Amino acid sequence: MSAIPATSREWHLVARPLGWPNPEDFALREVAVTEPGEGQILVRNVHMSVDPYMRGRMDERESYIPPFRLDAPMEGGAVGEVVASRAEGFAPGDHVLHGLGWREYALVDAAHATKVDPDLAPLSAYLGVLGMPGLTAYAGLLEVASFKEGDTVFVSGAAGAVGSLVGRIAKLKGAKRVIGSAGSAEKVRYLLEEGGFDAAFNYKDGPVLEQLRKAAPEGIDVYFENVGGEHLEAAISTLNVHGRITVCGLIAQYNATEPTPGPSNLPLLIGKRIRMQGMMVGDHGALQPQFLQEVGGWIRSGELTYRETVVHGVDHAVDAFLGMLRGENTGKMIVTL
Numbered sequence: 559m560s561a562i563p564a565t566s567r568e569w570h571l572v573a574r575p576l577g578w579p580n581p582e583d584f585a586l587r588e589v590a591v592t593e594p595g596e597g598q599i600l601v602r603n604v605h606m607s608v609d610p611y612m613r614g615r616m617d618e619r620e621s622y623i624p625p626f627r628l629d630a631p632m633e634g635g636a637v638g639e640v641v642a643s644r645a646e647g648f649a650p651g652d653h654v655l656h657g658l659g660w661r662e663y664a665l666v667d668a669a670h671a672t673k674v675d676p677d678l679a680p681l682s683a684y685l686g687v688l689g690m691p692g693l694t695a696y697a698g699l700l701e702v703a704s705f706k707e708g709d710t711v712f713v714s715g716a717a718g719a720v721g722s723l724v725g726r727i728a729k730l731k732g733a734k735r736v737i738g739s740a741g742s743a744e745k746v747r748y749l750l751e752e753g754g755f756d757a758a759f760n761y762k763d764g765p766v767l768e769q770l771r772k773a774a775p776e777g778i779d780v781y782f783e784n785v786g787g788e789h790l791e792a793a794i795s796t797l798n799v800h801g802r803i804t805v806c807g808l809i810a811q812y813n814a815t816e817p818t819p820g821p822s823n824l825p826l827l828i829g830k831r832i833r834m835q836g837m838m839v840g841d842h843g844a845l846q847p848q849f850l851q852e853v854g855g856w857i858r859s860g861e862l863t864y865r866e867t868v869v870h871g872v873d874h875a876v877d878a879f880l881g882m883l884r885g886e887n888t889g890k891m892i893v894t895l
């Protein structure tokens with residue numbers, strides 16, 4: 559159990575970025591810590607998540623999720639320890655997953671908190687492999703892309719939090735071949751030596767289409783899209799008849815200040831009968847029990863290993879976020895408070 563401090567620090571968005579965010583768009587502010595009201599818990603955050611979708615919430619535009627408010631604390635996944643409770647079923651010392659990251663202490667409505675067990679997995683895993691990125695990979699591959707045994711799968715952004723797990727799950731589910739792209743030689747080595755990928759390439763080394771065709775001489779059946787741009791066009795050209803594309807993210811376009819041209823080869827979708835579908839992880843909550851049972855089992859058996867990139871200190875949360883956008887992480891980017 560932890561004592562309740564008088565103040566806490568939290569990150570506020572103070573300006574809407576134009577293009578790439580800058581440190582000046584954020585402010586770390588000290589605020590008073592208040593006691594929980596009825597039905598609330600006070601949580602000392604232990605780990606918080608930084609994720610690509612957060613960049614979209616910094617813009618004031620219509621989207622599937624409201625934008626961050628200016629001069630107010632940002633939000634995101636976090637796990638922490640309950641230090642005070644006025645909610646049935648929660649006691650000091652419990653560990654919970656919730657959505658009020660970007661701060662040291664969070665006053666959380668208990669209805670929006672989920673207990674997690676640190677004895678089953680490290681707390682940080684509930685923000686990554688057993689959290690939103692893990693379910694995204696699981697649902698995006700198996701449900702959205704209708705993966706089947708014997709498929710050849712191509713994953714862009716394959717060394718990131720979601721992409722690395724897509725490759726792992728595809729191999730465990732019987733993929734014929736799994737191919738990944740990444741942005742450095744070090745990440746390519748990780749995919750080949752630790753990540754379980756059959757082939758991988760650095761997209762900065764040459765045209766993506768040339769490298770993908772070399773890695774997949776028989777074509778691909780599933781493309782898991784995390785990047786966009788040249789990757790999507792190359793995948794469409796390489797997909798076999800009845801290929802499937804899960805559009806999870808388009809990180810190459812998130813900081814663009816002008817409209818980004820679409821692929822020039824979209825007519826191929828017709829002749830190849832390609833299915834391309836966007837996904838939101840929130841639509842797949844029904845898979846959560848199956849996901850936790852199967853992926854948790856793979857972790858316990860050692861069949862699924864994962865990587866995290868950890869940045870220490872709430873002071874460095876913005877640095878971690880900007881580093882994640884630049885692709886400096888391998889696996890899930892975690893901020894340990």
